[in-house]
Amino acid sequence: MAVSRERRVPAWAQIADAVRAQISAGELAPEDRLPTEAELMARHDVARSTVRQALTALVNEGLIVPRAPRGYFVRNRKPLFYRPQQEFRAQPAYPEMDRFMADHSAEGREPKQEIEVAIVDPPADVRKRLNLAEGELAAVRRRIRYLDGEPYNTNDSYFPLAVVQGSEIMNPADIARGANEVLRELGYPQTRTLDEIYIRMPDPNEIKRLELGPGTPVACHICTGLCDDGTPIRVVVNILPGDRHVIVYERDGMELRK
Amino acid sequence: MAVSRERRVPAWAQIADAVRAQISAGELAPEDRLPTEAELMARHDVARSTVRQALTALVNEGLIVPRAPRGYFVRNRKPLFYRPQQEFRAQPAYPEMDRFMADHSAEGREPKQEIEVAIVDPPADVRKRLNLAEGELAAVRRRIRYLDGEPYNTNDSYFPLAVVQGSEIMNPADIARGANEVLRELGYPQTRTLDEIYIRMPDPNEIKRLELGPGTPVACHICTGLCDDGTPIRVVVNILPGDRHVIVYERDGMELRK
Structure with missing residues (x-):
């Protein structure tokens, strides 16, 4: 032609x-x-x-x-299912989600993660969400997750240093029962979370850390965990390359029946 | 320097x-x-x-x-809050969400939308999610939403033609009580939804329709509405330019307390 x-x-x-x-x-x-x-x-x-x-x-x-x-x-897209609700609900609630995830699963791929812990003056957007005063420090657990040796996403979890100092959260190793359980033991059980998802091009640091090719945008998923009285206790910043993830949620529509 | x-x-x-x-x-x-x-x-x-x-x-x-x-x-980002849960829950459940949305709201901006209705052989990804056999047709309501004259997002809602034929859904005008209520009246109340969010660069058609500048990725949010017995009755494909939206969800973490 x-x-x-x-x-x-x-x-x-x-x-x-x-x-x-x-x-x-x-x-x-x-x-x-x-x-x-x-x-x-x-x-x-x-x-x-x-x-x-x-x-x-x-x-x-x-x-x-x-x-x-x-x-x-x-381009071969092998998207990983990224299910924020998994945090509190191990199994999908609906059979459709089960089938859908089986269709797209990353089964057979070898997972690996690198963790480092640092004490930091948190970025302005994290400070605001954690309600930290100017000068108050945060602990951050920074993770890069790999599948079959390919970096898949990064997860930086911030906590008020005053709360987590001396706890297992400061140890750069996997916490089998999860950081949320440690926070509960410390007297800060989370009862709800706010998820914000921003869509943008990566910055040079993200391009390098995640080995991103041209034309690869990212989702920046910021998850704020709150205690019953509204105290924010945890802010997680997840960077999810668009060619490697699909973000999924299940929602109830029971209200419609009323 | x-x-x-x-x-x-x-x-x-x-x-x-x-x-x-x-x-x-x-x-x-x-x-x-x-x-x-x-x-x-x-x-x-x-x-x-x-x-x-x-x-x-x-x-x-x-x-x-x-x-x-x-x-x-x-670049001036004036993100619109895009809250999929709004569909079934008009008001945010948590006070933090209320405050957060007030901080970022698009108040004072003039909304407008254009609607057209078509009968189509749906794209393969929609056909699959609607469980339509080869050759079965769908009705689609295509909307472009504007704020202050600027195109903000597109929403294409697909329904099995056999279900919605002759209903208000085929009329290219706003449905005040919502398409979901019409589906309920037709005997197809939705009790749950699956949300999938894909992050990618726009195609030329989306660039034109949404007047996207360079370096503007989009979120493609595909929402599948299901009846109690698992019948999919509605698939909405939302294209959300990254520079104009933040996608937000509220999640319960009550399970953590058990």
């Missing part, structure tokens, strides 16, 4: 559209190699620079990845 | 880092104009092409916007 020179859409965009349509339709499947630059030049009767512009656009959309010198490949 | 020529970080990246730090620290506030290219060239003792590379990187990160011929400005 030669590109149409009558239409207002530039040639590179027409080529990108054609490849995108092939990916949407499944004619080009994840991990498939795209036609070479030379093949695309011949097929569309355009210059190499035009083909390159089309390929760059698709890379920046996150649809294909360059793997020199072999060429361009359709 | 002249850029350091010793470090391994290229000059353009150092300049981008410096501007990014000023934005993070609030020294450059939303809607502030950045120094001109000439000022940045003099300040960092580099060529214009280096300054342009730094500015382009920041545009692609979504941190600044070009407004020729006036220069570059710090």
